Amino acid sequence: xxxxxxxxxxxxxxxxxxxxxxxxxRILENKLSSLYKAGxxxxxxxxxxxxxxxxxxxxxxxxQGTDFFAPLIRDQAGRTAFGxxxxxxxxxxxxxxxxxxxxxxxxxxxxxxxxxxxxxISHLGAQVPLxxxxxxxxxxxxxxxxxxxxxxxxxxxxxxxxxxxxxxxxAVEGLPMVVVVGxxxxxxxxxxxxxxxxxxxxxxxxxxGVGGFSVDGTDLLxxxxxxxxxxxxxxxxxxxxxxVARLLRLSGHGEHDDGAYVPQEIRGGHYGRDCIxxxxxxxVENNLATVDEIFAWQDQFADDVQRxxxxxxxxxxxxxxxxxxxxxxTRFPLTNFIS
Amino acid sequence: MSVTYIDxxxxxxxxxxxxxxxxxxxGQDIATFxxxxxxxxxxxxxxxxxVFDAPISEDAMIxxxxxxxxxxxxxxxxxxxxxxxxxxxxxxxxxxxxHFYRTGVPIPITVRLPSGGTPGSGxxxxxxxxxxYAQYPGLVVLTPATVSxxxxxxxxxVALDDPxxxxxxxxxxxxxxxxxxxxxxxxxxxxxxxxxxxHATVVAYSxxxxxxxxxxxxxxxxxxxxxxxxxxxxxxxxLDTILASVARTGRLLAVGEAFPWGGVTAEVVSRVTEExxxxxxxxxxxxxxxxxxxPYHPKLWAAHRPTPESICEALRKLLTF
Numbered sequence: 336x337x338x339x340x341x342x343x344x345x346x347x348x349x350x351x352x353x354x355x356x357x358x359x360x361r362i363l364e365n366k367l368s369s370l371y372k373a374g375x376x377x378x379x380x381x382x383x384x385x386x387x388x389x390x391x392x393x394x395x396x397x398x399q400g401t402d403f404f405a406p407l408i409r410d411q412a413g414r415t416a417f418g419x420x421x422x423x424x425x426x427x428x429x430x431x432x433x434x435x436x437x438x439x440x441x442x443x444x445x446x447x448x449x450x451x452x453x454x455x456i457s458h459l460g461a462q463v464p465l466x467x468x469x470x471x472x473x474x475x476x477x478x479x480x481x482x483x484x485x486x487x488x489x490x491x492x493x494x495x496x497x498x499x500x501x502x503x504x505x506a507v508e509g510l511p512m513v514v515v516v517g518x519x520x521x522x523x524x525x526x527x528x529x530x531x532x533x534x535x536x537x538x539x540x541x542x543x544g545v546g547g548f549s550v551d552g553t554d555l556l557x558x559x560x561x562x563x564x565x566x567x568x569x570x571x572x573x574x575x576x577x578x579v580a581r582l583l584r585l586s587g588h589g590e591h592d593d594g595a596y597v598p599q600e601i602r603g604g605h606y607g608r609d610c611i612x613x614x615x616x617x618x619v620e621n622n623l624a625t626v627d628e629i630f631a632w633q634d635q636f637a638d639d640v641q642r643x644x645x646x647x648x649x650x651x652x653x654x655x656x657x658x659x660x661x662x663x664x665t666r667f668p669l670t671n672f673i674s
Numbered sequence: 675m676s677v678t679y680i681d682x683x684x685x686x687x688x689x690x691x692x693x694x695x696x697x698x699x700x701g702q703d704i705a706t707f708x709x710x711x712x713x714x715x716x717x718x719x720x721x722x723x724x725v726f727d728a729p730i731s732e733d734a735m736i737x738x739x740x741x742x743x744x745x746x747x748x749x750x751x752x753x754x755x756x757x758x759x760x761x762x763x764x765x766x767x768x769x770x771x772x773h774f775y776r777t778g779v780p781i782p783i784t785v786r787l788p789s790g791g792t793p794g795s796g797x798x799x800x801x802x803x804x805x806x807y808a809q810y811p812g813l814v815v816l817t818p819a820t821v822s823x824x825x826x827x828x829x830x831x832v833a834l835d836d837p838x839x840x841x842x843x844x845x846x847x848x849x850x851x852x853x854x855x856x857x858x859x860x861x862x863x864x865x866x867x868x869x870x871x872x873h874a875t876v877v878a879y880s881x882x883x884x885x886x887x888x889x890x891x892x893x894x895x896x897x898x899x900x901x902x903x904x905x906x907x908x909x910x911x912x913l914d915t916i917l918a919s920v921a922r923t924g925r926l927l928a929v930g931e932a933f934p935w936g937g938v939t940a941e942v943v944s945r946v947t948e949e950x951x952x953x954x955x956x957x958x959x960x961x962x963x964x965x966x967x968x969p970y971h972p973k974l975w976a977a978h979r980p981t982p983e984s985i986c987e988a989l990r991k992l993l994t995f
Contacts, residue, residue, distance in 0.1 A: 435777065436776060436777070437778075439775055439776050440776045444776070446777065447777075448744045448773075448777055448779045449744075449779060453741070453744060454773075454776055454777050456768050456769055456772070457768075458764050458768055458769075461733075461737055461764060461765060461768070461769055462737075463734075463737070464731075464733065464734035464735075464736075464737030464738045464741065464765070465737045465738070465740055465741040465744075465769065466741060467734070467737070467738050467741060468737060468738035468739060468740060468741020468742040468743075468744075468745075468749075469741040469742065469744055469745045470741075471738060471741070471742050472741065472742040472743075472744075472745035472746060472747045473745060475698060475723070475724075475742075475747060476745075476746070476747075496733055496761075497733050497734070497737065497764070497765075500729070500731035500732075500733050500734035500737075501731075501733075501734045501737060501738075503729060503731065503734070504728070504729055504731055504734040504735075504738060507729055661775075662771065662772070662774065662775040662811035662812035663774065663812060663814065663836045664774045664780035664834075664835040664836050665814070665834050665835055665836050667862070667863040667910045668863075
């Protein structure tokens with residue numbers, strides 16, 4: 336008996352859409368990897384391979400236009416599920432001026448803050464208080480009820496001061512926030528036993544006075560059940576929630592890294608399984624989708640990705656001679672050229 | 675009836691809270707307690723749910739303010755001491771300062787930094803951070819020296835769409851008084867000729883403006899007419915006013931309270947040298963604090979920062995070059 340059977344029955348459309356976001360992200364990221372290896376992308380490529388179930392479930396559990404989602408480095412699937420168009424990704428990786436970052440920032444450092452999806456900075460944990468602030472603003476404006484703000488971090492980011500300060504602040508304010516920790520067992524190359532000393536990261540939730548959940552991040556049905564419950568609790572006034580998802584990154588830190596430091600027994604172990612294969616099986620076994628449907632999605636998404644890449648490749652890249660070279664929104668009349 | 679510099683800062687925040695729903699105040703001990711320096715005294719009672727005590731989490735305080743700004747608010751964050759903003763450095767320079775350039779969404783936050791030395795404050799409650807923040811693109815750095823500027827520049831700073839580092843000098847808080855908060859209300863980005871002169875220009879800002887004026891008073895007894903330029907904002911930097919002054923005097927001394935390596939005075943001297951070399955009759959000079967942590971004992975502290983005596987000495991050398 337599947338412990339998440341109820342969730343399956345209740346959420347057919349939800350699970351299909353989460354899986355579609357997982358698949359779309361995987362196909363897109365495979366393409367990004369090829370482009371990187373072909374020398375078509377300047378800068379790094381960072382994949383969420385193996386983390387799609389967690390990320391997409393969170394993105395799909397949030398409501399664009401109401402909720403806030405601050406994705407991190409391995410959240411292509413969550414971005415897709417939240418509603419970020421594929422073209423935002425390809426434009427940013429390929430440096431198109433039409434993209435949200437206009438060539439001023441690249442790869443995963445992108446967002447659309449005005450649609451509730453801030454652009455990450457590289458400093459881990461920094462988005463935790465930022466999302467708290469977005470929610471705090473809504474409280475002051477009297478429109479917080481029913482909203483949730485969420486962000487994803489990794490096991491490494493739980494060691495930062497920003498994570499600690501941000502989660503504590505969110506707890507003090509009782510904000511409807513969900514922090515999903517994807518514990519992929521390695522922060523770049525550093526294993527868990529050099530990162531933290533508690534038995535399980537979810538123990539930290541208790542210390543902050545926030546809700547704590549653990550989930551197998553390779554299991555779509557488990558993710559759907561647990562992450563949706565955490566989001567529901569936050570949305571209904573239960574304060575911040577922390578979800579620790581156990582999984583393994585099925586790639587290097589970036590495409591420049593072969594991840595050779597991950598021992599063979601971990602790769603071959605339970606968390607080394609591919610969440611997309613697990614999810615496919617779960618969908619088919621529970622009559623949520625057929626194999627033919629999934630193949631059709633795969634073809635369709637491959638087309639979508641191809642088009643998004645082709646379009647971004649045709650677009651202009653930034654022109655240093657037409658860049659205005661100012662970091663300020665204010666134009667100071669007296670000192671513009673030297674400010 | 676007189677108004678102090680800290681009164682002006684409190685009055686400005688009161689006016690902002692009264693007139694702009696987007697403004698809220700966030701900082702340690704600022705609500706019921708009214709702040710370590712009482713810059714928010716009574717405001718929590720007067721404006722319920724607009725003035726909030728923060729946990730001792732400088733990084734999260736600024737991160738939170740940036741998030742609130744994205745969602746349309748105009749937070750004013752009080753760092754208890756400028757020195758502690760080092761703990762918020764990442765959120766200020768990497769999150770707030772890069773945001774508009776990267777995303778096109780401005781971050782109108784104001785970070786109030788109680789800055790500079792006072793006797794007995796020691797290494798961690800005395801720092802002047804303006805040069806560090808000015809070095810980063812995407813920030814406006816204000817250093818008011820007068821009661822009127824403390825008031826108007828805080829109002830004008832909060833009205834800007836950019837992150838503002840508002841360096842208010844703790845020594846001026848209660849020592850500096852004016853008859854009213856009214857003044858010339860120059861725009862942000864324009865320096866002021868505080869005292870006209872023709873023999874040498876002293877470019878100063880914040881508390882050092884007053885030390886420079888004292889030095890100028892003393893030299894006036896010997897017939898020297900020293901022009902004192904108050905930068906008001908160190909970023910943007912009003913190079914036009916500085917160059918115009920140097921054109922009149924031919925001599926430049928830049929005075930700052932921050933540490934001597936780099937910083938605002940170095941920037942002023944380097945820009946004047948670059949763009950106004952032909953105007954100079956003597957090598958441009960800098961006078962800063964000494965290159966040690968700010969000492970605790972009042973006797974050491976008084977000799978660590980520029981004083982009227984050391985400014986006079988530097989000016990005499992400059993005038994007789």
